[in-house]
Amino acid sequence: MADRDFYAALYAVEAVMSFLVQDPGFLDNLSRDHHHAGDLDTLLDSLVPFLAGGFAATRQRG
Numbered sequence: 001m002a003d004r005d006f007y008a009a010l011y012a013v014e015a016v017m018s019f020l021v022q023d024p025g026f027l028d029n030l031s032r033d034h035h036h037a038g039d040l041d042t043l044l045d046s047l048v049p050f051l052a053g054g055f056a057a058t059r060q061r062g
Helices: 003-022 024-030 037-061
Strands: none
Touching (some): 003 024
16 A cells, blocks of 8 residues: 555544544434444444455555
């Protein structure tokens, strides 16, 4: 993966993680109680494969 692509993807991951902890009530409302800010481990079970897929797609592109 080119450095340029890596740092763009890293920025996106950092933004996601920052937003999750910045406004915890938003997650509860947006997910219609499928996920809760108090249980980020369960959310990460869904989120990590999604984010990893983005990294993999970017790596394949380069």
